[in-house]
Structure formats: structure tokens, C-alpha cells
Amino acid sequence: MVSDLKNLEATLMEVLLVVDEAERRHLKDRNQVALLCQMREAVCDTEDVLDKFDYKLIREKVEHQSMARSIVASSLSLGKRLVGLDKLRSELHMVIKSMARVKSCAEMFASVMAVESTNSIKPSDCVGTRVTGSFPREGTIFGRKEEVDELVSWLLHRRNINPSNDEGSFTIQLHSIHSKKNIELHSIVGIGGIGKTTVAQSIYNDQRIVNAFDKRMWVSVSHNFDKINLIKEIIAHASDDKNIKLIHFNFNMLQEELQRIISNKKFLLVLDDVWYDESYGEHINREKWWELIAPMENAVAGSKILVTTRMELVAKVLDSSRSFLHGLGQDDSWALFRHCHNSILSSSTLESIGMQIVRKLNGSPLALNVIGRHLYGRHKVAEWNEVLHSNILNSDDMLTILRPSYEGLPVHLQRCFSYCSLFPKGYHIDPEKLIYMWIAQDFIDTKGSTNKSLKDSGRSYFDELLSRSFFQMLKPGSETFYVMHDIMSDLALHVSQGECLRVECESMEPMPLYTQHLSIYSENLENLVNCDLPKLRSLIVLNKSWFCSKICLNHAILGKLKSVRVLDITGCCLEQLPDAVNRLIHLRYLVSLMLFPKGI
Known part of the structure; x- marks a missing residue:
């Protein structure tokens, strides 16, 4: 049995080397993907059997403490002591036969692996819950000063901003300003990773805003709309009583409580990452939101609600004015890229390639951050060209942009x-x-x-x-x-x-x-x-x-x-x-x- 365990561990190591190499590559062929799954499954079965031997060893040490000194702490030595465990021996022999077949497949697989795009699993239709806070994630923010100043001015004075028709980083549309009694709504619209939350955080923490509003509230909404939890969060922010108990309140009671608390305050409410519920029509989506907003209609004049969303449809449902947040300008993009790369470019060639990479990323702060850090400490032209010529042209496909950073990891x-x-x-x-x-x-x-x-x-x-x-x-x-x-x-x-x-x-x-x-x-x-x-x-x-x-x-x-x-x-x-x-x-x-x- 000792010899069997030694051979099994050696075979396991050989198969793991092939599995690790296969996982680095872009497997596209279905047969190759299926074979990789089989190898992983065989590896798991083998590790489970070896783990059982270790478990038996530990258990025997506990049960026979007087013999502990004579037991070598290794799954290999355990074979000498478990001759009578027929079930475990039988399981071991089955795994050895399985691994022998897998090893043959692995040897063949290693000779035919091709460097291609991975046969990726499609993401689920169910979008996960995202939670944000009002504190910026980065200490330094590149660009966005114009956007922040424009929105702060609107929040403070409701100053009409002339719509922009150029291809800059910020486009304002005020054709649908909603004013429901004393509150007004504005939406920041943009694709994921473009910096909507960062802009909202900058506005929320701007001293001009802090001084102008009696109460500031930040609520992370995300994809899963739950009006009970949302209104409780708003009440918790608005209330001066931090020990307020809302456990037994139904929705109507929560609405009344929110109306009572907010009625004498001038507030700013940020609703971050708002989604449109595709399972309902526009009318029901609108009703769900106005059930939440209605209790705040009698707040002090000048109260504002600022929304961030990936969907213009959300701004339409909320009947709000909107700002379209685009990518950073070229100068700000280059500054962010250099900041993330955090080193002096060793040649004009690298600088030229770097500027081409920045242009391809179309001002996406997230992509600039990650790709810049990916190239940190890399000074070979070939490495930079590999990033430049990778399939990252589609700025909407963040996974394609970010995958090279993952593949560069050990x-x-x-x-x-x-x-x-x-x-x-x-x-x-x-x-x-x-x-x-x-x-x-x-x-x-x-x-x-x-x-x-x-x-x-x-x-x-x-x-x-x-x-x-x-x-x-x-x-x-x-x-x-x-x-x-x-x-x-x-x-x-x-x-x-x-x-x-x-x-x-x-x-x-x-x-x-x-x-x-x-x-x-x-x-x-x-x-x-x-x-x-x-x-x-x-x-x-x-x-x-x-x-x-x-x-x-x-x-x-x-x-x-x-x-x-x-x-x-x-x-x-x-x-x-x-x-x-x-x-x-x-x-x-x-x-x-x-x-x-x-x-x-």
C-alpha cells in the first residue's frame, strides 16, 4: 500500500502540472474543455482519498495516544497500519486505475493544447447585489472636476446647465426636470466602471454640499429592489435617534415615519446603482419608486435626490433630469494610467505604446487602473505590445479588457x-x-x-x-x-x-x-x-x-x-x-x- 500511495501522489503531481497549464490557456474546443473537467474531477477524487488516509492517521493518533511516537505523520506511512481497512484499500485501487487513465489522457492533452480564447461560461442572468458607501475608494481622483462642479451648482442653486452636444466626458439633459413639490431629482447615467459612484461620492463629501443640507443620506440600491429595506435605510439615515426600532413596522407605517422625520429637513439623498426591473413594465417600476419617494415630498424646499444608474430608462421612470457620464479625457486618462503604472517609462517606445493603450481603453477609469497596474514593473516592449494588440477594442466588454491582468498572475x-x-x-x-x-x-x-x-x-x-x-x-x-x-x-x-x-x-x-x-x-x-x-x-x-x-x-x-x-x-x-x-x-x-x- 505504501508503494501504491507513492505512485498515486506522483501521478497526481504530473496531472496537476497539465491541469495548471491548461487553465492558463484559452481552451475553445469543447472536447478539450470536457477533458479538463474530467482531469479536475479525477484530481479531486485522488485528493479526497489521500485526505481520508490523513484523517485516519490523525484519528488513530487520538485514539491510541500511547502509540503516537511510532506513527510517522505522513499519509504514506499510514499504509503499514491500515492493512485491515478493505473499504479504503478498495477505494484506493479504484482511484489508482482512474488516475492511470487520466494520466494517459493528460499526456495526450499536453501535446495538443492550443492557445485560444477560453470556452467561458456565460454569466448568469441574475445580477448580483452590489453594496456601495459614501467614502471614495481611491484617495486621488483624476478628472471629473467639471462634472462635480456642475452638479454641485445644480444641487445648490438649481442653475440651468446648457446641454452639451460634444463628445466630452459629460453630457447634460434638463429637458425633463421633475419637481415634485419641494424635491427635485437628477440621475447620473453611464456604463459600469465609468465612475458614476466616484462622482457621486465626490459630490456627497464636497464641503459646499455638507454646509448646504441639514441631512445627507447615502443608500446603495443595486439590482435587487426591496422597498422595505430601502425605506428603513433612509429612515435610519434621516433619524437623529440611532436606536430607532422598525422591526414591527409595515410599509405604510414606515412611510408615515419617514414623512414625519423628513418634514422639517432640507436633505440630499443619493440613491446609488439603481436598476430597472426587467420583470415588470415601466408603469409598475415607476409606481414602486414613487411609493418610496412620496413621503419625502413635503421636505424643506431645495431638497434633492441624486441617482446613479447604468440605464437611461431609470432616469425616465423617475422623471428626472440626467447627466451622461462618459470616459475620461485623453490627458486625465494618461495621468491616471501613469499614476497606476507608478514608474518612469524607460523609453519613448514604451510611452508611445502606452498612449495607444490608453486611447483603446476609451477613458474607462476601471480599465485604466487595472491595465496600468498590470504593466507595473514590466519594461519589455513585447509585454506592452501584447497588451496593445490583445482583443480589447470593445470598450463595453470589461471582461475582455480585464482578462489580461488575470492571465498575468501566477x-x-x-x-x-x-x-x-x-x-x-x-x-x-x-x-x-x-x-x-x-x-x-x-x-x-x-x-x-x-x-x-x-x-x-x-x-x-x-x-x-x-x-x-x-x-x-x-x-x-x-x-x-x-x-x-x-x-x-x-x-x-x-x-x-x-x-x-x-x-x-x-x-x-x-x-x-x-x-x-x-x-x-x-x-x-x-x-x-x-x-x-x-x-x-x-x-x-x-x-x-x-x-x-x-x-x-x-x-x-x-x-x-x-x-x-x-x-x-x-x-x-x-x-x-x-x-x-x-x-x-x-x-x-x-x-x-x-x-x-x-x-x-
């Missing part, structure tokens, strides 16, 4: 980044928690770093991704948060190729058999009862709101998690964890808000 960072697709958009990432998840999945490699612990190496991984703008740091006051930009979140989901699945809709499509990592809201856990989950290695249960969902993670679901390594159930408000968790022999990282059962 394989170990690619794996860690794609794993982050499990987190919803706007999610505040806890680095320590994420690092433990990476460790549990064996993503952290300490070879060659004998002085570093797994946790220290994981922190280095996180900092490397942060420095490349795959994460962004927020510092509201003394606190520090880390988030992924929406486009980065989409990119992570895109490159995970189905291994990671983020379920945010109430209805759930059939889960691919090769999915290994899953995040889901507690309200949707029922969908897992009828799913096969034998290959699942991560299950993250989230909560949509700050209210306790009181939904249980039952034995039926836990019993399916044969291979789970990471179990995060902080989204479940449970008094006690089911005893079935004791049988999760592969579990390495458990996060919960309740006491663990005996034996954990």
Missing part, C-alpha cells in the same frame, strides 16, 4: 482570485477569514519559504492581489474594509469556469457536476435539498439583510457534503449546529455564529 494567485467569486458584489472581505479558506483548499504554497507560516504566506497572496487592484481598500474613519469592484467580481466568476457558483436568485439552475465551491443565501437553502453535492468543497451561506433568517442547515444537506473543506454558515441564525457536522471528515475550516456540538 497560477497560485489566479486560483485564489477566482475563489473570491463566491462573495457577492460589494461584500466586505475579511482578509483573515479569506486566508483561512485558501489554506483549507490547499491554495497556499509555502515551498521555498521556510520562515513563513501558511497564514503569513496567505497574507502575502492577499497583499499581492490588493496591490494589483483586484481588491480595493476602504477606510471610513478608523475602520478598514476590503471589497472587489463589480467588474472584478464578474471577472472572477468568469475565469472560475463553473468551479465556483454564486447563487443569488430564488430559483436555482441545475448545478454543474464539476462545481466545487458554492455560496448561497440562507433563504435559498431549500434549493440544495434535491442537489447532488458529493464534489462540493466549499459551502458559504450568506444572509441578505441584518435580520435573523431563522433558517436551518438541516441534516439532509449536511449529509450530502462528503468532500467539503470549508463550511461558512454565518448566514444561518441557528441556536445549535446539527450533529451531522461531526461526520464531515474532510472539513478543515468551520465558521458559525453558534456553539459547536460536542466532538468538534
Whole structure:
């Protein structure tokens, strides 16, 4: 058995080398993609078997402490001590046969792999929830001064701005100004990643605005419109009573409370990232919004609502005036690119290529930021030309623009980044928690770093991704948060190729058999009862709101998690964890808000 385990580990390493190389390439051929999935599945089965041997070793150490000194802490040495475990031996032999076949396929596959565009998985029709705040993510903002000054002037004086017909960065249309009694609405419209939220944050924190309004309120709306939660957030902002209790209020009571609180205030309300609900018509969309806005109609004259949205249709539904935010100008784009590249260009050739790259990015602040950081420390003309001649001409296709930055990462960072697709958009990432998840999945490699612990190496991984703008740091006051930009979140989901699945809709499509990592809201856990989950290695249960969902993670679901390594159930408000968790022999990282059962 010792020889079998040695051969299996050697075969595993050979297949992993082919899998890693295949994941770097753009597989387009369906047969190649299918074969890659088979190799991944075989790798998972092999790792599970080896993990079972390690589990048996640890368990035997606990049960036979007197013999602990004679046991070598290795899954290879365990074969000498488990001669009688026929079931495990049989499973081992089956995996060895499977891996032998996979190895032959891998050798053939390695000889025919072509560098082509990846056969990517189409993004889900369900758009994830995005959460923003009023604090800017970047300390330095390039350009946008004209846009901010124009909008501040309108918010303070309602000064008519002459519409712009040129191709500049800002176009104003005031043909449909809505004035409902004492409040006025204005929408900032632009594609994702163009800087709408950044402009709104600059306006919100402008001292002229701070001085002019009695109350400023910032509410992140995103795709999933929930009028109950939205009106509660507005009330919480508007109220001077920070301990206000709204748990038992119905919507009408909430409307009356908002009207009472706001009636004697001149306010600015920012509604960030507003979407049009495609499942309803324009009339119903309009009614839903005016149910929310109606209680504020009797506020002090001069009160304003500022909306950011990707859709002009939203401005139409709200009957608001609108500003169209376009890309940065050439000078500001070049300044932002140079700032992100953060080094002196070593030749006029690189500067010329850099300016061509900037022109191709059409003033997208996000793309300029990421591509600039991607080229940080790179001084070869060939590397810059590769970025220049990549298929990034379509400015609307952010994934195409951002993918080169992902492909420039080492394989170990690619794996860690794609794993982050499990987190919803706007999610505040806890680095320590994420690092433990990476460790549990064996993503952290300490070879060659004998002085570093797994946790220290994981922190280095996180900092490397942060420095490349795959994460962004927020510092509201003394606190520090880390988030992924929406486009980065989409990119992570895109490159995970189905291994990671983020379920945010109430209805759930059939889960691919090769999915290994899953995040889901507690309200949707029922969908897992009828799913096969034998290959699942991560299950993250989230909560949509700050209210306790009181939904249980039952034995039926836990019993399916044969291979789970990471179990995060902080989204479940449970008094006690089911005893079935004791049988999760592969579990390495458990996060919960309740006491663990005996034996954990």
C-alpha cells in the first residue's frame, strides 16, 4: 500500500502540472474543455482519498495516544497500519486505475493544447447585489472636476446647465426636470466602471454640499429592489435617534415615519446603482419608486435626490433630469494610467505604446487602473505590445479588457482570485477569514519559504492581489474594509469556469457536476435539498439583510457534503449546529455564529 500511495501522489503531481497549464490557456474546443473537467474531477477524487488516509492517521493518533511516537505523520506511512481497512484499500485501487487513465489522457492533452480564447461560461442572468458607501475608494481622483462642479451648482442653486452636444466626458439633459413639490431629482447615467459612484461620492463629501443640507443620506440600491429595506435605510439615515426600532413596522407605517422625520429637513439623498426591473413594465417600476419617494415630498424646499444608474430608462421612470457620464479625457486618462503604472517609462517606445493603450481603453477609469497596474514593473516592449494588440477594442466588454491582468498572475494567485467569486458584489472581505479558506483548499504554497507560516504566506497572496487592484481598500474613519469592484467580481466568476457558483436568485439552475465551491443565501437553502453535492468543497451561506433568517442547515444537506473543506454558515441564525457536522471528515475550516456540538 505504501508503494501504491507513492505512485498515486506522483501521478497526481504530473496531472496537476497539465491541469495548471491548461487553465492558463484559452481552451475553445469543447472536447478539450470536457477533458479538463474530467482531469479536475479525477484530481479531486485522488485528493479526497489521500485526505481520508490523513484523517485516519490523525484519528488513530487520538485514539491510541500511547502509540503516537511510532506513527510517522505522513499519509504514506499510514499504509503499514491500515492493512485491515478493505473499504479504503478498495477505494484506493479504484482511484489508482482512474488516475492511470487520466494520466494517459493528460499526456495526450499536453501535446495538443492550443492557445485560444477560453470556452467561458456565460454569466448568469441574475445580477448580483452590489453594496456601495459614501467614502471614495481611491484617495486621488483624476478628472471629473467639471462634472462635480456642475452638479454641485445644480444641487445648490438649481442653475440651468446648457446641454452639451460634444463628445466630452459629460453630457447634460434638463429637458425633463421633475419637481415634485419641494424635491427635485437628477440621475447620473453611464456604463459600469465609468465612475458614476466616484462622482457621486465626490459630490456627497464636497464641503459646499455638507454646509448646504441639514441631512445627507447615502443608500446603495443595486439590482435587487426591496422597498422595505430601502425605506428603513433612509429612515435610519434621516433619524437623529440611532436606536430607532422598525422591526414591527409595515410599509405604510414606515412611510408615515419617514414623512414625519423628513418634514422639517432640507436633505440630499443619493440613491446609488439603481436598476430597472426587467420583470415588470415601466408603469409598475415607476409606481414602486414613487411609493418610496412620496413621503419625502413635503421636505424643506431645495431638497434633492441624486441617482446613479447604468440605464437611461431609470432616469425616465423617475422623471428626472440626467447627466451622461462618459470616459475620461485623453490627458486625465494618461495621468491616471501613469499614476497606476507608478514608474518612469524607460523609453519613448514604451510611452508611445502606452498612449495607444490608453486611447483603446476609451477613458474607462476601471480599465485604466487595472491595465496600468498590470504593466507595473514590466519594461519589455513585447509585454506592452501584447497588451496593445490583445482583443480589447470593445470598450463595453470589461471582461475582455480585464482578462489580461488575470492571465498575468501566477497560477497560485489566479486560483485564489477566482475563489473570491463566491462573495457577492460589494461584500466586505475579511482578509483573515479569506486566508483561512485558501489554506483549507490547499491554495497556499509555502515551498521555498521556510520562515513563513501558511497564514503569513496567505497574507502575502492577499497583499499581492490588493496591490494589483483586484481588491480595493476602504477606510471610513478608523475602520478598514476590503471589497472587489463589480467588474472584478464578474471577472472572477468568469475565469472560475463553473468551479465556483454564486447563487443569488430564488430559483436555482441545475448545478454543474464539476462545481466545487458554492455560496448561497440562507433563504435559498431549500434549493440544495434535491442537489447532488458529493464534489462540493466549499459551502458559504450568506444572509441578505441584518435580520435573523431563522433558517436551518438541516441534516439532509449536511449529509450530502462528503468532500467539503470549508463550511461558512454565518448566514444561518441557528441556536445549535446539527450533529451531522461531526461526520464531515474532510472539513478543515468551520465558521458559525453558534456553539459547536460536542466532538468538534
